[in-house]
Amino acid sequence: MNTRFKRLLAASLTAATLVGSLAACGTGAGNSKDGANGELTLWTHNAGNPDELGAIQSIVDAYNQSQSKVKIKVQAFPQDSYNDSVVAAASANKLPCIVDIDGPNVPNWAWSKYLAPLNLSVDLSANLPSTLGKWNGQTYSVGYYDVALAMLARASDLKAAGVRIATADNPWTKDEFNGALAALKKLGKWDAPLDLGTAGTGEWLPYAYSPFLQSFGGDLINRSDFQSADGALNGDKAVEWANWFHGLIADGYAAQKSGKDSTADFLNNKSAIVYTGSWAADKARTALGDDLVVMPSVDLGNGPKIGGGSWQWGVTTGCKNPEAAMDYLSFSLKPENIAAVAKATGTIPATDAAAALVPGYEPTGKNRPFLDFSKKSAVLRPETPAYPFIATEFGKAAQDIISGADPKQALDKAVKNIDANIKSNNGYKN
Amino acid sequence: MATTLESARPRTRVRSSSPSPRRVRGIGGWIVRILLGVVFAFPLLFMFVSSLKPDQQIFGDLSSIAAFLPVGNLSLDNYGAVFDRVPAARFLVNSIGISAVTVVLGVLINSLAAFALSRMKVRGKGVILTLIIATLIVPFETLALPLVWWVNQLPWLDLNGFSLSLTTGWLDTYQVQILPFVANAFSIYLFHQYFESIPKELDEAARVDGASWFKIYRKIVMPLSGPAIATVSILTFLPAWNSYLWPLMVVQSEELRPVMIGVQYFFQLNVSWGEVMAYSSMITLPVVALFIAFQRSFVNSIASSGVKG
The missing domain is CATH 1.10.3720.10 (MetI-like)
Structure with missing residues (x-):
């Protein structure tokens, strides 16, 4: 072997050994230290959302001023990539003490031992059920607000088509809805009168479309034991939903691929009805004024349904000062704090006490319909650690159905994959 | 002989009223290049121009060539935001x-x-x-x-x-x-x-x-x-x-x-x-x-x- 090459090899081995030795000398590699030195980090998904981030920061500032034992520090991440950041941090044992989390993911994060059960000094029984994240009989997260799906339309368009305005007490039936779409299409003003947000991806797909399935009588999984989707996601009711859903596209009532921003398209008169969430209401009201009507989702047989559960807060298992984290969360749940966040975000306050502090949520308030929809129609996404996988499979099936795949085959495939995943994870039991 | 033939060709081309195949190919090549340039440049142009327009106008202009032109209500407000x-x-x-x-x-x-x-x-x-x-x-x-x-x-x-x-x-x-x-x-x-x-x-x-x-x-x-x-x-x-x-x-x-x-x-x-x-x-x-x-x-x-x- 060449002498110079030998020297190079020896030097490389020495360097590698040195690096290994230095690593071994390190301070407890990989263990989360958050909370150990009196500073607790709080992660939120609100980077780029100054209104909500500002409200959260105000609560944190108020808490930091209210006591001198610990300090909470806010780190904000962009929403679309927030979960990836959390998963990466968890793999490196670098999670902060306090995290916010999308409600349907709570059971998975609890099962993965990212989250510890909450032990708060406030009574959570007054909260909207959809603002609590539960799994295995324990509460792991609590939110300041929920959001609600609705149908936004122009009163003038409905009147021109001879269609009545649906209300929370008297929603459209399936036949009425189909008739309304036919009448609106007949006006000839839009290529497709209904915007279902079919360009949406990720969590939008189960959040938006599984309530239709549930209104037909199907579901994402058998909720008795959360061990199989067979019969719930591919039974007669589910196939009926899938045929109806595809029919909306095939009949030209909804676009196979809507625009990226459904609210903007609706305001630009590219659709007559947009199926969206309460977050779009303020923008639409500003643009359309009194012509805007906010209607509940359609009753497709089992009453109108909408997805429940939005962003919530939890405490991580690795936190070195969980008492302080719980104390902060208890502090943050004061009605005035919940109201401040709801005002900043245009969301539905989690408690009646907070709702009383937010203009628009009085019985005749402009935002009251959303609170009513949430109370009457919200269905939690299945509270199982399998939910992220179920959501992905349902999303793929929904997109396939929109694209014209055989509904039964698409649903069977989703069921097969979901059941296999649950089985391979030993039923997601402890 | 070769020189004679070479020198004769241009005279023939000058007299001809229709463009030569080589010239047609040259023009065709330029057209293809210009089209490719346009295809690659227009998204960038759209991006820069739209950055100067309010949201409503961006969507309003989408159905016409105005989407690529700095026309209408232009400002640097988006950059400030x-x-x-x-x-x-x-x-x-x-x-x-x-x-x-x-x-x-x-x-x-x-x-x-x-x-x-x-x-x-x-x-x-x-x-x-x-x-x-x-x-x-x-x-x-x-x-x-x-x-x-x-x-x-x-x-x-x-x-x-x-x-x-x-x-x-x-x-x-x-x-x-x-x-x-x-x-x-x-x-x-x-x-x-x-x-x-x-x-x-x-x-x-x-x-x-x-x-x-x-x-x-x-x-x-x-x-x-x-x-x-x-x-x-x-x-x-x-x-x-x-x-x-x-x-x-x-x-x-x-x-x-x-x-x-x-x-x-x-x-x-x-x-x-x-x-x-x-x-x-x-x-x-x-x-x-x-x-x-x-x-x-x-x-x-x-x-x-x-x-x-």
Whole structure:
């Protein structure tokens, strides 16, 4: 072997050994230290959302001023990539003490031992059920607000088509809805009168479309034991939903691929009805004024349904000062704090006490319909650690159905994959 | 005879009323090039123009050529709003720093590796080069999570005032965004191919004169490798500048984030497309400027190394 090459090899081995030795000398590699030195980090998904981030920061500032034992520090991440950041941090044992989390993911994060059960000094029984994240009989997260799906339309368009305005007490039936779409299409003003947000991806797909399935009588999984989707996601009711859903596209009532921003398209008169969430209401009201009507989702047989559960807060298992984290969360749940966040975000306050502090949520308030929809129609996404996988499979099936795949085959495939995943994870039991 | 025939051809062409096939091909070539230019330039043009318009107008103009023209209600409001939503200046500085250091270290380390493989007598260097090139087929996504674990185990010397302390874990630092991407198989290959085209007689003559390997690398090979350096610089700069997944996984502090993470700040429930276009324009300009500055070297090196992109 060449002498110079030998020297190079020896030097490389020495360097590698040195690096290994230095690593071994390190301070407890990989263990989360958050909370150990009196500073607790709080992660939120609100980077780029100054209104909500500002409200959260105000609560944190108020808490930091209210006591001198610990300090909470806010780190904000962009929403679309927030979960990836959390998963990466968890793999490196670098999670902060306090995290916010999308409600349907709570059971998975609890099962993965990212989250510890909450032990708060406030009574959570007054909260909207959809603002609590539960799994295995324990509460792991609590939110300041929920959001609600609705149908936004122009009163003038409905009147021109001879269609009545649906209300929370008297929603459209399936036949009425189909008739309304036919009448609106007949006006000839839009290529497709209904915007279902079919360009949406990720969590939008189960959040938006599984309530239709549930209104037909199907579901994402058998909720008795959360061990199989067979019969719930591919039974007669589910196939009926899938045929109806595809029919909306095939009949030209909804676009196979809507625009990226459904609210903007609706305001630009590219659709007559947009199926969206309460977050779009303020923008639409500003643009359309009194012509805007906010209607509940359609009753497709089992009453109108909408997805429940939005962003919530939890405490991580690795936190070195969980008492302080719980104390902060208890502090943050004061009605005035919940109201401040709801005002900043245009969301539905989690408690009646907070709702009383937010203009628009009085019985005749402009935002009251959303609170009513949430109370009457919200269905939690299945509270199982399998939910992220179920959501992905349902999303793929929904997109396939929109694209014209055989509904039964698409649903069977989703069921097969979901059941296999649950089985391979030993039923997601402890 | 040949001269006579050649000289007769132009006269025939001048007299002819219809254009020659060669001229038609030339015009056709230009039309194709212009069309391709338009296809590639219009998205950029749309981006810059839309960054000056309010949201309503962006959507209103979509159905006409006005979408590509600076007409209507133009202002810099979207650029102002960008700075309210994102610490854009900080992100830009971070990305410039991260990309610049990655490029400088990348050129140095990869050219040294390529020089050793091209010039030094190393047993099995063909196998080594093959193994290096083989790593190109492994997609980064499959390495990302294990790499997170690894960088979290690595030691670092922290400078606190005048004292050095040993820490563990590179997460949430600048170095974690730079060092894993310095060594690059494609850059080594590119340098290696270019070095192979430089006559070995030059460094043999230098060896006779007593030059060391490093002197040959520094004084002979590298000064002759301008196009390769430019190409590697651009090919290292672009992924460093566009890096998204990795910083997303390893950087938690806002003050350390690069520009691409900032794009996600705009995708809230109600998207302001004017702001998206303004931010996109801001982060695209450095890349366009870099390409314009180095385009001749870039094209030369791509052509000479047989790399088709």
